[in-house]
Amino acid sequence: MPDSTALNLRLGIASLLASGFLFFYAIPRFVSAPSNINNIVLSPLFWPYILSVLTALVGLGLIAVSITGEPEEDGFAEPGPMLPKWGRLAALALIMAATFLLLPALGMVWTSMLAFLATAFLFRTRHPVAAVICAVLIPLVLYGFFAHVAGVAVPQGNFVRLP
Amino acid sequence: MSLIESLAAGFALVGNIEAFLMLFCGLIVGVIGGAIPGLSATMAVALALPFTFSMAPINGILLLLGVYKGGIFGGSIPAILIKTPGTPASSATILDGHPMAERGEAGRALGMALYASCTADAVSNLALILFAGWLASFAMNFGPPEFFALILFSLTIIAGVSGESLLRGALSALAGLLLATIGLDLVYGTNRFTFGNPNMMGGLNFIAVLIGLFAIPEIIAMAWNPVAHLGKTRSLGKTRCTLADYLGSIKSILRGSLIGVFLGSIPGIGAAPSAFLSYSEARRTSKNKANFGKGEIEGVAASEAGNNGVAGATLIPLLALGVPGDVITAIIIGAFMVHGLQPGPMMFILNVDIIYGLFIGLIISSVLLLIVGSVAIRGFRFVADVPKRLLMPAVLVLCIYGVFAVNNNIFDVGVMLVMGWVGYLMMRARIPAAPFLIAFILGPLLEDNFRQAMLMSGSDPVILFRGPITWFFWALTGLTVFAITRSTLRKRVPLS
Numbered sequence: 179m180p181d182s183t184a185l186n187l188r189l190g191i192a193s194l195l196a197s198g199f200l201f202f203y204a205i206p207r208f209v210s211a212p213s214n215i216n217n218i219v220l221s222p223l224f225w226p227y228i229l230s231v232l233t234a235l236v237g238l239g240l241i242a243v244s245i246t247g248e249p250e251e252d253g254f255a256e257p258g259p260m261l262p263k264w265g266r267l268a269a270l271a272l273i274m275a276a277t278f279l280l281l282p283a284l285g286m287v288w289t290s291m292l293a294f295l296a297t298a299f300l301f302r303t304r305h306p307v308a309a310v311i312c313a314v315l316i317p318l319v320l321y322g323f324f325a326h327v328a329g330v331a332v333p334q335g336n337f338v339r340l341p
Numbered sequence: 342m343s344l345i346e347s348l349a350a351g352f353a354l355v356g357n358i359e360a361f362l363m364l365f366c367g368l369i370v371g372v373i374g375g376a377i378p379g380l381s382a383t384m385a386v387a388l389a390l391p392f393t394f395s396m397a398p399i400n401g402i403l404l405l406l407g408v409y410k411g412g413i414f415g416g417s418i419p420a421i422l423i424k425t426p427g428t429p430a431s432s433a434t435i436l437d438g439h440p441m442a443e444r445g446e447a448g449r450a451l452g453m454a455l456y457a458s459c460t461a462d463a464v465s466n467l468a469l470i471l472f473a474g475w476l477a478s479f480a481m482n483f484g485p486p487e488f489f490a491l492i493l494f495s496l497t498i499i500a501g502v503s504g505e506s507l508l509r510g511a512l513s514a515l516a517g518l519l520l521a522t523i524g525l526d527l528v529y530g531t532n533r534f535t536f537g538n539p540n541m542m543g544g545l546n547f548i549a550v551l552i553g554l555f556a557i558p559e560i561i562a563m564a565w566n567p568v569a570h571l572g573k574t575r576s577l578g579k580t581r582c583t584l585a586d587y588l589g590s591i592k593s594i595l596r597g598s599l600i601g602v603f604l605g606s607i608p609g610i611g612a613a614p615s616a617f618l619s620y621s622e623a624r625r626t627s628k629n630k631a632n633f634g635k636g637e638i639e640g641v642a643a644s645e646a647g648n649n650g651v652a653g654a655t656l657i658p659l660l661a662l663g664v665p666g667d668v669i670t671a672i673i674i675g676a677f678m679v680h681g682l683q684p685g686p687m688m689f690i691l692n693v694d695i696i697y698g699l700f701i702g703l704i705i706s707s708v709l710l711l712i713v714g715s716v717a718i719r720g721f722r723f724v725a726d727v728p729k730r731l732l733m734p735a736v737l738v739l740c741i742y743g744v745f746a747v748n749n750n751i752f753d754v755g756v757m758l759v760m761g762w763v764g765y766l767m768m769r770a771r772i773p774a775a776p777f778l779i780a781f782i783l784g785p786l787l788e789d790n791f792r793q794a795m796l797m798s799g800s801d802p803v804i805l806f807r808g809p810i811t812w813f814f815w816a817l818t819g820l821t822v823f824a825i826t827r828s829t830l831r832k833r834v835p836l837s
């Protein structure tokens with residue numbers, strides 16, 4: 179099976195599953211509507227239901243296209259070893275999750291410094307000294323602008339507070 | 342308010358050094374952003390947006406428009422010098438620009454790119470000034486059924502032409518519409534997909550979604566392949582673009598400008614198709630058609646005029662109808678919303694001073710672009726030498742600060758990071774992100790107008806076809822679907 183048809187097939191199946199999940203589980207459970215609405219068209223449920231049905235139709239279309247499809251390059255298939263690439267993606271996901279979780283405790287400036295350093299070294303920077311200098315300076319300059327010029331209450335964290 | 346009074350009100354807003362300075366800074370940031378491969382004009386505008394929150398509305402919007410126009414031109418610099426388009430719109434410029442650079446005529450190609458860009462930009466601004474007011478006064482006759490049909494048409498064309506497949510574009514638009522349903526219901530105030538989280542009751546923050554979709558995926562892409570950006574920069578060479586070169590290409594420049602104006606004023610088409618259409622028209626009609634693709638200066642002129650011709654015209658549907666013409670104007674709509682302004686026909690009545698201030702600023706931007714562009718061409722080597730593996734971590738930090746600054750809310754940072762991964766997956770699955778973002782912005786408007794129309798008619802759907810304006814938009818929607826489906830089927834026939 180050509181790569182593009184596989185991609186369309188995957189997308190089509192994912193769309194159908196998402197549509198089924200929305201129609202049978204998420205919309206009835208997570209969208210509330212007042213009980214006294216006589217006309218379904220005006221209900222808060224109507225629009226999400228329409229969108230989930232349309233998603234299913236697009237999913238069917240993608241599956242139909244994949245059956246009669248033309249060969250194209252798959253976006254995920256690339257030459258070269260894949261393991262290091264997936265490893266770096268996983269590491270970046272961890273850095274982003276840690277950044278989000280550390281923001282309230284460490285504060286935006288210190289968390290950003292750590293995130294900068296971790297990301298630069300993940301990208302195998304050829305300028306380690308410049309990376310450390312930028313990791314310190316950029317969050318500080320942005321803190322200066324947003325806290326003192328734009329008047330944003332930048333989170334300071336529980337440990338070291340900046341003026 | 343008369344025209345003279347409106348102009349005077351506009352001058353009063355922008356007739357100060359701060360407004361010009363913001364426009365100038367915006368152009369510099371845009372040219373640098375557009376010139377760095379992997380950063381793009383879209384990302385430059387998205388990253389500049391948070392810095393405008395503390396500015397006066399007109400200054401903030403002028404800064405973003407400067408970034409937009411500078412970014413579109415800036416994209417041509419790496420396209421010519423390192424065969425890597427800084428923005429997708431500059432892809433057509435590579436065809437003749439890079440062969441010229443290989444011959445040692447990069448300075449000549451870049452000079453022509455600049456002059457064609459400034460000319461097209463001026464024509465596009467003029468079209469905006471002439472047509473936006475007229476379209477806005479026409480749109481004053483629109484009611485909910487007309488706006489519903491217009492938005493549906495806009496979404497259809499955006500879904501159809503943004504990517505390589507109508508179905509994937511439609512899937513992207515549907516995902517954006519679904520995401521827009523999160524929050525309290527517009528009419529009854531009941532919860533929709535809020536999961537009991539108070540942060541989600543107002544819906545997902547638009548700026549977090551857009552920065553997540555357009556900036557974070559580039560950072561993730563760098564983790565996938567940290568050396569993808571490396572390329573060889575060509576020198577400028579000794580030849581420069583002369584007046585004779587410019588006059589020799591003037592027909593292609595003007596034709597490209599008009600193509601840009603026409604395609605730019607249709608929501609969703611954007612700069613890249615305009616550049617390619619302008620290029621192919623220039624090749625078809627030129628007496629040097631055999632040289633196209635081998636380093637013909639008229640080819641550079643045509644593609645640059647085509648992509649810059651859309652810059653002012655995309656603001657026509659934005660200002661007159663409140664419908665963003667492309668992704669960048671979708672981001673600029675964010676600046677309007679942050680400052681409590683709602684683009685659309687009513688803005689021509691309620692905020693006419695801002696409208697005319699923008700018109701004046703845009704005219705001046707074409708002249709400033711000439712100055713900034715001339716310097717940028719010579720300084721590109723410094724921009725090209727910025728290590729991308731330090732730039733992308735800086736972009737990440739900038740995104741975190743910028744998104745937090747919108748609502749002082751860490752939850753928005755989480756939304757941005759999650760949307761970044763969604764955007765990256767879409768990029769890898771070749772699902773265009775533009776329909777997603779524009780549907781996310783227009784989703785509440787589409788639903789609101791639909792429900793208002795149903796309330797007006799006692800739920801009779803016939804109201805959605807009530808007059809010539811709705812018929813016109815429904816016909817355009819049908820034609821768009823038909824044309825895109827036919828062109829897709831035609832592409833597939835030779836392969837079967």
